[in-house]
Amino acid sequence: MYKPEYLFGTDVPELGTTLNVAPGVYWLRMPLPFQLNHINLWLLEDGDGWTVVDTGIARDEVKEAWKILAATYFSRDKPLKRIIVTHYHPDHVGLAGWMCEEFGVMLSMPLTEWSFAKMFSLDTGQAKRDDFTAFYRGAGFDAAMTKEVNGRIGRYPNVVSPIPNSFVRIGEGDELSIGGRNWRVIIGTGHAPEHACLYCDEAKILISGDQILPRISPNVSVWPQEPTANPLALFLSSLDKFRNLPANTLVLPSHDWPFHGLLQRLDDLRLHHQERLEKSWQACATSATGFDVLKALFNREFDAHQLFFAIGEALAHVHHLEASGRVSRHRDRSGVDYFKQIT
Ligand SMILES: [Zn+2]
Known part of the structure; x- marks a missing residue:
């Protein structure tokens, strides 16, 4: 497997500071309370101000780090002008609402991502969810796991923090002028419904968000x-959109480290899922549930927490196999789905 070439090795910016990765492009990190314990964010010089890409999860230590960064970088002559968020996951959009208020700026985000963020932020989990229970029981979970x-x-x-009620829509092919560059x-x-990546041809830089990561494969x-x-079909087909970018593109991912080797990484991600598809297919030699x-x-x-993601990943692979005609699905009387190889 190809090893990405990391721009700074495994050096990372200290909390509340940045590393300059290219002219006008700064890398910062915020902590996350998970096994994946950090997210990378990007500060872009934008003429007489700044644009930030992604915000970190809504926790006090992240707010504190933003206050330190703001004192260092943002001023009356050079304020924060815009917040761009790649997708609705909490580590990316978490502090967008707070920052929009704090700095008096608008949030730019794809429509579906803003809508998902707004929808989930209004969902307190109190609603009746017989359909979700049926989904997890159908995947082969027992009552206790389904409850978990x-x-x-x-x-x-x-x-x-509360998602802003208004936003600026960004979408496929839009050209954003940031610091005089497009x-x-x-x-x-596949990872999220309408995940925004940003590519600057002049600088040969791709802000890839969670769509392309150098070490781990994005959750699908x-x-x-x-x-x-069938999110895996969506994920694999959207990876092809990045194939025509230059081989020397510097990739700025949301986790781990800035890297070179985009095209090889795209091949690796495809190969990874092909291997997982084969393993899933073999698991369906005799009837198998998602579990x-x-x-x-x-x-x-x-x-x-891990089970929640792992069952989603397993189902993503069997649904892809089913859509490609490689496994069939049979639902038993209790509503459990069984997948079996078509040979
Ligand atoms: Zn994500």
């Missing part, structure tokens, strides 16, 4: 809100 994963729903408002919006799918999951989805496929793919114990 359902218990994770409604936590979004705890980790995002940044083109490239929309990725079927969620109970859209139980018949059986999960066990074959991961082969380790999970806590509820």
Whole structure:
């Protein structure tokens, strides 16, 4: 497997400071309270001000770090002018509402991502969810596991500040002028519904968000809100959009480190999913539930948080196999889906 070439090795900016990755482009990091313990954000010089890409999760230590950064970088002569958010996940949009108020700026975001953020931020988890229960039971979870994963729903408002009621829509092919340079919006799918990446041809820089990461593969999951989805097909086809970017593109991902080697990384991600598809297919030699496929793919114990993502990933692979005519689905009387190889 190709090893990406990291611009700064494994050096990272200290909390509340930045590293200059290219003229006018600064890298900063914010902590995350998960196993994946950080997110990368980007500060772009924008003429007489600044544009920031992504915001961090809504927690006090992240706000404090923003206050330190603001004191260092933002001034009356050179204020923060715009916040761009790649997608609705809490580590990206978490502090957008707070920052828009604090600095008096607008949020720019794809329509679907803003809508999802708004929708989830209003969902306190109190609603009746028989359909979600049916989804997890259908995937082969027992009653206790179903209760655990359902218990994770409604936590979004705890980790995002209120989403702004108004926003600026960005979408596929838009050219954003930032600091006199054009940044083109490239929309990725599969990880999030309308994930914005930003590419500057003049600087040969791609802000890839979570769509392309150098070390881990982005989560691609079927969620109970859209139980018949085939997100892996969306993810793989949207990766092809990045193939015509120059081989020497510097990629700025949301996790781990800035890197060179975009085209090889695209090949690796495709290969990774091909291997996972084969493993999933083998797991369906005799009838297998989504949970059986999960066990074959991961082969380790999970806590509820990990289980929530792992079942989504397992279903993403079997749904892709089903759509390609490689497995069939049979639902038993209790509503559990069984997948079986078509040979
Ligand atoms: Zn994400």
